[in-house]
Amino acid sequence: MTTVLLTHPAGLDHETPRGHPERAARLEAILAALEEGRFAGLDRRAAPLAPEEELLRCHAPDHLDRLRALRPARGIVALDGDTFISPATWEAALRAVGAAGAAVDAVLAGEAANAFVAMRPPGHHAERDRAMGFCLFSTVAIAAKRALDRHGLPRVAVLDFDVHHGNGTQDCLWDEARAMVVSSHQMPLYPGTGHPDEMGAHGQILNLPLAPGSGRQAMRGAWQAALAKVRAFAPDLLLVSAGFDAHRDDPLGGLAWTGDDFAWLTGAICDLADDCCGARVVSVLEGGYDLDALAASVAVHVGTLMERGA
Numbered sequence: 001m002t003t004v005l006l007t008h009p010a011g012l013d014h015e016t017p018r019g020h021p022e023r024a025a026r027l028e029a030i031l032a033a034l035e036e037g038r039f040a041g042l043d044r045r046a047a048p049l050a051p052e053e054e055l056l057r058c059h060a061p062d063h064l065d066r067l068r069a070l071r072p073a074r075g076i077v078a079l080d081g082d083t084f085i086s087p088a089t090w091e092a093a094l095r096a097v098g099a100a101g102a103a104v105d106a107v108l109a110g111e112a113a114n115a116f117v118a119m120r121p122p123g124h125h126a127e128r129d130r131a132m133g134f135c136l137f138s139t140v141a142i143a144a145k146r147a148l149d150r151h152g153l154p155r156v157a158v159l160d161f162d163v164h165h166g167n168g169t170q171d172c173l174w175d176e177a178r179a180m181v182v183s184s185h186q187m188p189l190y191p192g193t194g195h196p197d198e199m200g201a202h203g204q205i206l207n208l209p210l211a212p213g214s215g216r217q218a219m220r221g222a223w224q225a226a227l228a229k230v231r232a233f234a235p236d237l238l239l240v241s242a243g244f245d246a247h248r249d250d251p252l253g254g255l256a257w258t259g260d261d262f263a264w265l266t267g268a269i270c271d272l273a274d275d276c277c278g279a280r281v282v283s284v285l286e287g288g289y290d291l292d293a294l295a296a297s298v299a300v301h302v303g304t305l306m307e308r309g310a
Contacts, residue, residue, distance in 0.1 A: 001279075003306045004106050004115035005039075006099035007031065008047035011119045013088035015076055020084070021252060021289040022121065022134040030118050030285070033295040034302060041306060043112060047099030047119055050142075054097060057145035058138050058172040063129045067136060079131050093121055093136045096284075100143035103282045108151050108237065113309030114273075114281040116242075116302050122286045124166035124241045125191060133164065133191060140241050140284050141172035144179050147237050154178065157235035160185075161223075161265060162243020162286045163253035165194030169241060170205055177202040180233045182226050184208040184219065186246070186255050204233075215248070215256030216264075223265060227272050238273050238281045244288030244297040252289050259300045266301050270308040279309065 012024045034042065055064055067085070070077050076086045096119035103115035123140060125133025140158055147153045158173065160166040160183040170193070173179045185194050187209035194207045206229060208222040230238075244262065246255040273279045283305065288294035 001113040001309050002041060002043045003302065003309045004103060004112040005034065005042040005044050005118060005302070006047045006103055006115065007118040008095045008099070010088065010092045010095050011047070014092035014121055015086035015088065016084045017076060025291055026288065026294060027118060027120050029291040029295040030298045033299045034118070036299070038303065039306070045102065047095040047117070048102055049091065050094045050098035050101055052094070054101060054142060054146070055137055057149065058128060058141045060129045067131060083131050083134055085136070089121065089136070092119070095119060096121065096123065096139050097137055097142055100139050100282065100284050101146050104143050104147050104151070104237070107280045107282055108147065113279045114305045115283065116305060117284040119285060123284070124160060124162060124169045124243070124286050125164070126168040127171040135168060138168040138172045140239050141169045143282065143284070144173060144239055145176070148178050153236040155180070155233060155235045156237045156239060157182065157230050157233060158239045158241065159230070159269060160241035160243070160286070161246065162241055163245040163250065163255055164190055164243065164287060165207070166241055167191050167193040170198065173200070174205070175201045177204060180204045180206070180230060180235060182206045182208065182230060184210055184222055186210055186212055186253055189253070210255060212254040213256060216261055219257060219261055220264065223268060227268055231272055231276055234276055236277050238269060238277060240269060240281060240283035241286045242283045242301060243286035244294050247288070247290065247293040247297055249290045249293040250288065252287070259296055262297045263300045263304055266304040267308070270304065281305065
């Protein structure tokens, strides 16, 4: 079995203003790191365009209509102080959603043990009817609904280790009893959500706030307890919102994780997948804004997926 890597040049064409942390150089750094010889065994595939109906798994039609109407013919349009669209953004976002869906399809078809989606813009802040936090569409939540509704899986789990709370994923899956959502994140920090008492309509959401400056000990303790609860939920697929901005060098976060921590957490997720769902893991890029830390952390993450999926 191999690890599938889904990406597309369209991810480089989504423009943000000069100096914006969510920039094309992020994807360039990741793809350069994944060109090293040790990644030669990746099954590299082009991210397909998601049909717009796929977005309706999580988003209201009005949300699509608003964004479609704001697409500029040239230049950059601000949706809020953080989130921007350019002429190429629509395609990039649709290919990010399409890549996550294709990754789910490939893993569930047995074509690969696991998959990593390297696309931008990210998705876990996009709520049902609101683009925010660099995100237009809730990519991982849409992939979760695809696994449940198209493939008929009884249960899935979403594991989010971005330094920021995945408020969009939580919003889109709040009423979905078949989807457990776990998010570790720094608190306080943008977007200000993710308190432990936010538990979902069916008690299936687990938030793990981490204190600023905390590192390995706090992270491992929180995730060890959380993964035990995920194991009890018995998901048939693990979806990962893989944000690497909890790294100690990241400019947008204040946690103290290192590459070893991402390696440990990826391994722990793979251990869980081995136990409960035939090793099936689909991981999707979210944040990470220091280019060196991002590239190195993704390399550790993907390398671990490859080792465990072999």
